[in-house]
Amino acid sequence: MSADVEDTHKRDFLVLAGNTFAAIGGASLLWPFVQQMNPDASALALASIEVDLTPVKPGQAITVMWRGKPVFIRNRNADEIKQAQAVDVKALVDTSARNDALPDATPALDEDRVKKGKENWLVLVGVCTHLGCIPKGQSIADSRGDFGGWFCPCHGSHYDTSGRIRKGPAPRNLEVPVYSFVSDTKIKIG
Amino acid sequence: MSGHSTYEPKSNVSKWFDERLPVVRLMHDSFVAFPTPRNLNYLWTFGGILVFCLVAQLVTGIILAMHYVPNDQMAFNSVQHIKRDVNYGWLIQPMHAVGASMFFLAVYIHIFRGLYYGSYKAPREVLWILGVFILLAMMATGFLGYTLPWGQMSFWGATVITNLFSSLDGVIPGLGTAIVTWLWGGFSVGNATLNRFFSLHYLLPFVIFGLVILHVWALHVAGQNNPTGLEIKQPADAVPMYPYAVTKDVFGMFVFLIPFAYFVFFMPDWLGHADNYTPADPLVTPPHIVPEWYFLPFYAILRAIPSKLGGVIAMVSAIVILVFVPWLDTSRVRSCKYRPIFKWCFWAFAFTCLALGYLGAMPAEEPYITWARIFTFLYFAFFLLAMPIVGILETPSKLPRSIMESVLGKPGSTGGHMPAGASAAPEKR
Numbered sequence: 001m002s003a004d005v006e007d008t009h010k011r012d013f014l015v016l017a018g019n020t021f022a023a024i025g026g027a028s029l030l031w032p033f034v035q036q037m038n039p040d041a042s043a044l045a046l047a048s049i050e051v052d053l054t055p056v057k058p059g060q061a062i063t064v065m066w067r068g069k070p071v072f073i074r075n076r077n078a079d080e081i082k083q084a085q086a087v088d089v090k091a092l093v094d095t096s097a098r099n100d101a102l103p104d105a106t107p108a109l110d111e112d113r114v115k116k117g118k119e120n121w122l123v124l125v126g127v128c129t130h131l132g133c134i135p136k137g138q139s140i141a142d143s144r145g146d147f148g149g150w151f152c153p154c155h156g157s158h159y160d161t162s163g164r165i166r167k168g169p170a171p172r173n174l175e176v177p178v179y180s181f182v183s184d185t186k187i188k189i190g
Numbered sequence: 191m192s193g194h195s196t197y198e199p200k201s202n203v204s205k206w207f208d209e210r211l212p213v214v215r216l217m218h219d220s221f222v223a224f225p226t227p228r229n230l231n232y233l234w235t236f237g238g239i240l241v242f243c244l245v246a247q248l249v250t251g252i253i254l255a256m257h258y259v260p261n262d263q264m265a266f267n268s269v270q271h272i273k274r275d276v277n278y279g280w281l282i283q284p285m286h287a288v289g290a291s292m293f294f295l296a297v298y299i300h301i302f303r304g305l306y307y308g309s310y311k312a313p314r315e316v317l318w319i320l321g322v323f324i325l326l327a328m329m330a331t332g333f334l335g336y337t338l339p340w341g342q343m344s345f346w347g348a349t350v351i352t353n354l355f356s357s358l359d360g361v362i363p364g365l366g367t368a369i370v371t372w373l374w375g376g377f378s379v380g381n382a383t384l385n386r387f388f389s390l391h392y393l394l395p396f397v398i399f400g401l402v403i404l405h406v407w408a409l410h411v412a413g414q415n416n417p418t419g420l421e422i423k424q425p426a427d428a429v430p431m432y433p434y435a436v437t438k439d440v441f442g443m444f445v446f447l448i449p450f451a452y453f454v455f456f457m458p459d460w461l462g463h464a465d466n467y468t469p470a471d472p473l474v475t476p477p478h479i480v481p482e483w484y485f486l487p488f489y490a491i492l493r494a495i496p497s498k499l500g501g502v503i504a505m506v507s508a509i510v511i512l513v514f515v516p517w518l519d520t521s522r523v524r525s526c527k528y529r530p531i532f533k534w535c536f537w538a539f540a541f542t543c544l545a546l547g548y549l550g551a552m553p554a555e556e557p558y559i560t561w562a563r564i565f566t567f568l569y570f571a572f573f574l575l576a577m578p579i580v581g582i583l584e585t586p587s588k589l590p591r592s593i594m595e596s597v598l599g600k601p602g603s604t605g606g607h608m609p610a611g612a613s614a615a616p617e618k619r
């Protein structure tokens with residue numbers, strides 16, 4: 001090819017190759033800088049905890065820390081259980097059981113939010129699904145909202161005695177963490 | 191920065207320097223000889239006041255960072271240590287804390303000034319939009335900074351605000367939660383969160399600084415607006431920035447410093463929330479979470495909407511809608527002085543913002559929720575109904591022919607009848 005006729009295609013290719021190289025390089029360099037913000041190995045390593053339930057009498061509740069979050073454990077009395085079971089799932093704001101041990105599609109029946117034979121024990125992550133406040137209702141003196149479970153004062157979310165959202169801005173039922181009974185009176189969370 | 195330069199280097203050294211780096215010339219043309227409308231009122235001193243506020247926050251902030259410890263176990267006590275033990279910490283810490291409030295007070299006055307006098311209209315759209323970006327960056331900085339003392343409000347404010355992103359779960363399941371975890375660096379607000387918030391709180395004011403430079407640059411391309419909303423059409427409409435506008439700015443700033451100093455010296459903690467003098471406790475949410483006063487109207491809008499995602503969208507839109515104001519307002523007249531109907535819409539809007547501020551501080555119960563909904567509607571109605579519709583329907587009152595005429599009732603020096611000295615500043619122009 002003579003010197004005065006430019007081969008522009010050859011240059012197009014160089015520009016394209018150069019830009020592609022820079023884009024891929026830039027993106028792969030960005031990745032570690034984004035990823036460093038995610039929970040680090042020490043945060044992920046937070047192990048499971050065991051909780052002794054013997055001191056919790058019917059009608060009482062305790063709060064324990066797990067992964068930096070409060071976990072509510074309530075020993076429900078017969079009334080509260082009956083109330084929770086009587087609810088029509090179709091009428092709920094959130095119809096999923098939100099039980100980490102069960103698939104998302106599980107309906108929000110009270111029986112799917114507790115362990116069989118241990119219906120009195122309700123174990124929940126005590127974080128309002130609206131914007132993350134800790135709902136009231138753990139101590140006897142607290143307001144438990146219109147549905148007898150928990151009440152989040154931050155923006156007014158009411159949860160029932162199964163920890164399901166009934167009224168207010170929160171979109172989801174309180175989450176049931178993965179846990180199991182290691183003995184009759186002891187659970188392991190996580 | 192636009193127009194030709196009137197700078198004349200006096201000495202050989204300044205001449206030598208000017209030929210190599212004309213930075214003194216740039217400053218002279220931008221802040222000494224720059225023509226400012228002769229009719230500016232005290233609302234125009236707030237731009238300068240804002241620059242002062244930014245510099246004050248930077249200086250006091252850098253000093254606080256020398257003594258503050260960004261660690262969840264030590265942060266709360268380190269702030270107490272600054273207030274009690276560090277030399278003059280009792281002075282510098284409240285200067286920064288009160289300064290943030292004064293900064294927001296000034297920026298809100300500045301924005302309302304712009305809305306009243308139509309300063310967002312062509313050719314100042316970019317200037318206005320840069321202002322909105324500055325406001326957003328200020329809000330982010332204010333929020334991050336409020337987390338640092340690690341009191342109860344710090345902790346729970348950070349929890350609630352970062353959780354706003356979890357509403358994205360309603361768009362793509364899991365996305366919101368992933369973002370929140372990423373922001374926290376854990377499964378709740380904790381030490382990792384505090385550390386990164388400190389880092390970003392230090393960074394953002396420098397970003398604001400850069401934005402302010404662009405903002406002032408855009409201002410100097412378009413020129414300042416003024417109470418009449420008219421452009422400078424003749425030399426007599428303007429006076430040089432120095433000494434006229436600068437003197438006025440300095441006076442305005444000293445007046446502004448009086449309440450500032452009063453708070454710093456006599457009520458240093460008054461603007462803070464009592465709960466923030468209790469160390470952060472991840473197990474107990476305070477009965478009533480409220481943000482700093484300058485976020486209250488937006489918080490009221492968030493809570494007014496009964497859906498999580500909807501509330502977040504409304505709150506974000508309440509700020510972002512400002513970007514579109516130059517195109518929402520259909521009037522050809524800038525200043526509300528000559529807009530008999532829109533003027534009242536403006537005052538109704540100002541009242542709406544105050545009402546939302548009050549409602550944001552109240553608990554999330556009736557009757558406040560209903561009122562918050564009404565005022566949220568009015569807030570958006572100002573932008574989406576009043577601005578476009580009133581602009582078309584309204585007949586503006588008669589405008590003066592020039593800035594000069596509005597001041598002296600006469601058209602101005604070119605063809606005017608007044609003695610030269612009355613219309614123009616003594617400097618040659």
Ligand code: HEM
Pocket residue numbers: 233234235236237238240241244297300301304307309310314317318320321322324325328398402405406409413414415416512
């Ligand atoms: C750190 C915050 C800010 C600083 C330091 C700042 C600084 C300034 C300065 C020095 C001026 C010129 C003097 C004056 O007219 O008052 C100005 C003008 C202006 N600013 Fe800002 N500003 C800030 C935030 C904002 C915000 C948040 C907005 C609007 C959303 C805004 C909108 C405007 C407009 C429209 C003008 C032109 C005003 C006119 O000439 O009428 N500014 N700003």
Ligand code: FES
Pocket residue numbers: 128129130131132133152153154155156157168169170
């Ligand atoms: S965080 Fe519970 S209602 Fe908003």
